[in-house]
Amino acid sequence: MNETTPTKDARGGALATVGTIYRKEMREVLRDRRTLVFMIVFPLLLIPLLLSLVTELVSSAVEKAEAETVRYALYDGERLPGLAEALTQDPGFEAVEGVAREDIKAAIRDERLTMALTVREPFDAGAGPQTTVDLFYNGASKISKVERKTETVLKRQSERLRVARLEALGLDSPDKQSAVLEPVKLETHNTADMREVLGEQAGGMLPYMFIIFCYLGALYPAIDLAAGEKERGTLETLLLAPIPRVLLVLGKFLVVFTAGVVSALLSIAGLGLWLVYQGQEVGGALGEIIKSVTALDLTLIGLMLVPMAAMFSALLLSISIYAKSFKEAQSYSAPLNMLVIMPAVLAMLPGIELDWTWALVPITNISLAIKELIKGTMDYTMLVAILGSSVVIAAACLVFCTWWFNREDVLFRG
Amino acid sequence: MLEVEGLCKTFPLPRGRRSKGARPPGAHDPREQGQQFHAVRAVSFRAEAGRILGLLGPNGAGKTTLMRMMSTAIKPTAGTARFDGVDILQNPLGVRRTIGFLSGATGLYGRLTAREMIAYYGELHGLARAVVRARVQELARALAMEDYLDRRNDALSAGMKQKVSIARTLIHDPQVLIFDEPTTGLDVAAAQTVLELIARFKREGKTVIFSTHHMHEVERLCDDVVIIHQGELCFTGTIEDMRARTGARHLDQAFLALVNAGRGEGEVRA
Numbered sequence: 001m002n003e004t005t006p007t008k009d010a011r012g013g014a015l016a017t018v019g020t021i022y023r024k025e026m027r028e029v030l031r032d033r034r035t036l037v038f039m040i041v042f043p044l045l046l047i048p049l050l051l052s053l054v055t056e057l058v059s060s061a062v063e064k065a066e067a068e069t070v071r072y073a074l075y076d077g078e079r080l081p082g083l084a085e086a087l088t089q090d091p092g093f094e095a096v097e098g099v100a101r102e103d104i105k106a107a108i109r110d111e112r113l114t115m116a117l118t119v120r121e122p123f124d125a126g127a128g129p130q131t132t133v134d135l136f137y138n139g140a141s142k143i144s145k146v147e148r149k150t151e152t153v154l155k156r157q158s159e160r161l162r163v164a165r166l167e168a169l170g171l172d173s174p175d176k177q178s179a180v181l182e183p184v185k186l187e188t189h190n191t192a193d194m195r196e197v198l199g200e201q202a203g204g205m206l207p208y209m210f211i212i213f214c215y216l217g218a219l220y221p222a223i224d225l226a227a228g229e230k231e232r233g234t235l236e237t238l239l240l241a242p243i244p245r246v247l248l249v250l251g252k253f254l255v256v257f258t259a260g261v262v263s264a265l266l267s268i269a270g271l272g273l274w275l276v277y278q279g280q281e282v283g284g285a286l287g288e289i290i291k292s293v294t295a296l297d298l299t300l301i302g303l304m305l306v307p308m309a310a311m312f313s314a315l316l317l318s319i320s321i322y323a324k325s326f327k328e329a330q331s332y333s334a335p336l337n338m339l340v341i342m343p344a345v346l347a348m349l350p351g352i353e354l355d356w357t358w359a360l361v362p363i364t365n366i367s368l369a370i371k372e373l374i375k376g377t378m379d380y381t382m383l384v385a386i387l388g389s390s391v392v393i394a395a396a397c398l399v400f401c402t403w404w405f406n407r408e409d410v411l412f413r414g
Numbered sequence: 415m416l417e418v419e420g421l422c423k424t425f426p427l428p429r430g431r432r433s434k435g436a437r438p439p440g441a442h443d444p445r446e447q448g449q450q451f452h453a454v455r456a457v458s459f460r461a462e463a464g465r466i467l468g469l470l471g472p473n474g475a476g477k478t479t480l481m482r483m484m485s486t487a488i489k490p491t492a493g494t495a496r497f498d499g500v501d502i503l504q505n506p507l508g509v510r511r512t513i514g515f516l517s518g519a520t521g522l523y524g525r526l527t528a529r530e531m532i533a534y535y536g537e538l539h540g541l542a543r544a545v546v547r548a549r550v551q552e553l554a555r556a557l558a559m560e561d562y563l564d565r566r567n568d569a570l571s572a573g574m575k576q577k578v579s580i581a582r583t584l585i586h587d588p589q590v591l592i593f594d595e596p597t598t599g600l601d602v603a604a605a606q607t608v609l610e611l612i613a614r615f616k617r618e619g620k621t622v623i624f625s626t627h628h629m630h631e632v633e634r635l636c637d638d639v640v641i642i643h644q645g646e647l648c649f650t651g652t653i654e655d656m657r658a659r660t661g662a663r664h665l666d667q668a669f670l671a672l673v674n675a676g677r678g679e680g681e682v683r684a
Contacts, residue, residue, distance in 0.1 A: 013540065020537040024526070031525040233521030237582070239487050241538040242510035408488045409425075 017243050021251025025225055029255060035220045039259045043213040043267035048274035055278075065145045070114045072150075073099045073107070079119040080131055082160070086153050087117075093153075104136050115146050123161070126168075196375045204348030207301075207370035210267050211344045211363065214305050215312050217263020219333065222256045222316035227329035230321075239411065249405045253313055253398060260309030265302050272298055297373050300383070304366050304373075307390035311362070312340070314397035318404045324413055347371050354379075359386050362393055416461040416484070416590055416621055420493035423454040423479050445645050453479045455645045456493065461623055461638065463589070466616050468636035469625040470669060476645040477625050481594050484623070485515045497590050497621075511539065514588035518598030520579050524568030528559065528578045531567060532585055539586035546585070553581040557611075573604030580611060590621040597631065609635060629665040643673050 029035050070093050077084040087093045099107045099116070107113040115137035123131045133154060137146045166177045229235040238248065275293065315336060323329035340363060346352055347367035354368035365386045372378040404410055427449055445452045454476045461467040471477045482488045484495050486506040494501055500508045523531050529550055536546035554560045557577045562570060567578060576596070583591065593612065597605040612635055615622050626632060632639065632653070639656055641649040649656065649672045653665065660675075662668040 017538065017540075020534070024523075024530075024534045027530070028523060028525045232524070233517075233519045234523060236482075236487055236517065237515065237520055237535075238538075240485050240510050240513075240515050241535065242507045242540070243538055244507070412482070412488065 014244075014247055017247045018251045018254065021248060022254050025221075025252060025255040026258070029221050029224070029259060032220070032224065035224065035259070038220050039217045039263045040266060043217065043263045044270045046213075047209060047267055047270040048278070051271075051274050052278060068114075068145070069094045070146055070149055071096045071112070073097075073104070073113055073116045075101050075116065075118040077117075077119060079122040080133065080157070081123060083117075083119070083133075083154075083157055086157055090153060092149055108136060108138055115150060117150070126165075196377055200371075200375060204367075204371055206271070206374060207347055207367040208344045210264055210301065210305055210370065211308065211340065211367060213267035214260050214264035214309050215337075215340050218256050218260030218309060218312045218316055221259040222313060222320045223323075223326055223329040223333070225252045225255060226317055226320035227323040227326050228320075230323070231325045235411070245406055246402050249317070249398075249402045253317055253401065256313035256317055257310050260312050261306055264305040264309055268298055268302050268305075292376060293374060297376070300373050300378075301370050304369055304383075304387065304390075307387065307394045308363065308366050310394035311390070311397050314394065314401040318397075318401045321401075321405055322410050322413065343367065354382065356382070360389070362390065366390060415463050416467075416495065416497055416623065418457060418459050418480075418484065418493075418495045420456045420458050421454055421480060421483055421490050421495060422452070422456055422492040423476075423483055423488070424491045425451045425453055427451045443644070453645050454483070454490075454642075457642065457645075457647045458493075459640045459647065459650050461590075461621050463621045464616060464619045465637040466612065466622040466624055466635050467638045467640060468632045469623055469640050469642070470627075470632065471642035472673060473627075475642045477642055478594060479645075480642065481515070481592055481623070481625065485513060485592055486510055511586065512588060513590045513592060514583035514586070515592045515594070516579055516583040516596050517594040518596050518600075519594075522567040522570075522575055522578055525566065527564050527566055528570065528574075528581075529554075529563045531578060532581045535582045536585040541586065549585055549587075550581070553584055557581055557607075571604075572600055573607070576600055576604055576608060580608065588620070590623070591615055592623045594625045595627065596624075597626065597628065629669060633665050641669065641672050648672060648675070 029039075069091075072087065072093055073096050074084055074087065088095065096107075096113055099113060101118070104113070104116045108115070115135060118134045118136075120132040120134065121129070135147065135150055137150075138144070139147065162181075163177070166180070171177045171180055226235075229238060239245070241248075272295075316333060319332045319336060320329045323332050343361060343363035344367045346361075346364045347370075352358065352364075352368070354365070354372050358368055359365045359382055369378065369383055369386050427446060445455070457476075457480060459467075469477055469481070479488070483490045484502065486502050486509050489503070494503050496502070497509050497512045500512055502509050523534075526534070532550050532553065533546045536549060537543070541549065550563070554563050557580060559574065559577045559581065562574055567575065570578065580596075591612075596608050596612075600608065609631060612622055612624060616635075616637075624631075624635060636653060638652055639649065640647065649659070651659070656665065656668040656672065657663070660668040660671040662671055
């Protein structure tokens with residue numbers, strides 16, 4: 001008799017058996033603190049905490065940079081009339097005296113100066129050559145506002161002098177001045193909306209996080225339900241229960257699958273909660289994306305993660321049943337960690353877009369599809385194809401897992 | 415009743431142990447042949463209802479493999495076994511409904527209570543929930559484990575755990591019981607309880623197959639004995655036959671004499 005196939009008459013009993021296994025395994029999973037942390041606490045809290053922390057840190061750093069007074073030294077300022085006055089009148093600048101020109105770099109390094117300006121050649125009030133002003137500052141910090149603040153002052157000064165020169169040449173209206181300065185003007189019309197542009201820049205990170213949480217959520221239950229059974233010495237008696245082995249695998253698979261799906265959905269819920277309570281306060285690029293992500297987008301993202309959870313569950317359960325102990329299962333699952341992380345990371349790389357080729361690459365296709373959903377540019381034909389192919393792959397993984405579970409050399413290794 | 419007919423089990427040898435050419439006799443384990451390891455070789459015997467059969471043999475003799483085949487955990491390479499006429503190859507699920515299997519190495523689900531664990535196996539055997547509830551209470555009374563029935567298994571002592579294991583084995587009231595070193599790791603009192611239970615199953619008319627290394631347990635409980643050595647049957651008969659055959663006064667001496675004889679002579683029938 002083939003043990004893996006329940007008879008037709010036994011289907012009702014088969015469901016009840018799978019239910020019995022599912023309830024028991026789920027009860028054990030829910031009583032395991034480590035699994036609960038990975039399945040519920042991390043996914044629900046980590047994304048909101050990380051996002052809050054990042055936005056808080058970035059906002060406060062930017063505010064600090066904006067409020068910071070720029071301590072400057074001006075050399076040969078008399079060569080450009082009005083520059084010294086403009087800097088003095090701006091409350092964001094504070095002149096520092098007594099720094100020799102050859103000590104500029106040292107003074108910036110020691111933070112005695114924020115920046116230094118040197119005027120190379122005297123300004124010619126007529127139509128003389130361009131005057132160059134050199135700005136010395138430490139540009140290592142990406143949020144430094146020194147360059148922008150100085151540029152603002154210089155541009156104002158430059159604009160005033162340009163207008164004066166053009167008026168001296170008889171160009172007395174702004175239109176005439178523009179026509180001379182810019183005879184041909186290019187007007188750009190970007191058809192991509194703000195969501196698409198920003199989703200492309202930042203949308204790769206979120207699918208990566210959802211996928212990792214989905215994987216981690218399934219990892220510990222899978223190890224506990226197979227390698228854990230071997231280690232505790234409960235597997236052999238379980239295999240002697242009068243049930244087809246396929247039902248045993250299905251019961252266990254469904255528990256691991258539930259853990260993976262719950263974990264993935266909670267990570268999305270964590271993002272959703274953060275969007276509702278904190279996200280609306282966020283300005284800038286991230287704020288623009290947040291405001292444009294809808295509940296339907298989140299639902300579709302959740303749907304994409306379901307076949308992925310099934311695939312992870314079947315693979316992890318197969319690895320786990322091969323291992324002789326919990327520790328061995330953790331070692332064997334390490335290569336799978338890389339196989340999950342690498343394709344998920346691909347979606348973050350610039351230039352990788354969802355097309356029919358990438359749609360065939362497992363994990364990457366779902367990662368890219370989630371990115372497209374965040375950008376609001378999903379091709380729904382492709383979405384259905386990705387979903388369908390992922391379901392087929394997940395089903396193949398489950399068939400393999402069932403076959404693997406029937407092998408004596410796997411169950412009774414060593 | 416159990417009938418075992420020519421059971422054989424062969425495993426592929428690990429690469430490092432595969433022989434590449436002929437080796438002189440005695441230079442290696444005779445069960446290793448080419449790329450195969452013949453763990454159990456054509457073992458046949460019978461165990462009657464209402465009697466306890468002791469399955470004996472040195473470590474690595476093939477007892478566990480034999481019991482795994484009988485209990486349908488693994489499939490034999492050749493031969494078969496029947497429990498009350500139910501064949502292990504033709505109806506493995508039917509066999510599992512007939513037997514109860516307990517090993518000294520059997521573990522428990524630590525995060526379940528004793529009641530939940532026993533009930534789980536009852537449900538897996540297809541018993542109705544009401545029947546399972548009643549049966550759990552009945553077994554708890556019989557095994558004096560009512561006080562800790564709702565305590566989590568990971569909080570139980572070794573003796574308590576073994577009682578939970580026994581209750582789990584008996585939940586479906588099996589007619590044939592297979593015990594693989596059930597007293598291993600137990601203290602004297604807990605081992606005593608297990609042995610008394612095994613004696614009770616005999617009185618209840620069940621067929622009991624009992625594997626152990628302790629000859630005093632064999633002497634106390636077993637009616638019949640089967641000795642396996644290097645995967646082959648080297649003795650079947652009663653305890654009295656063992657003594658008569660070897661002339662030894664103590665059972666452990668008789669056992670050693672039969673195993674040593676079996677090394678050169680093959681099966682010794684009483």
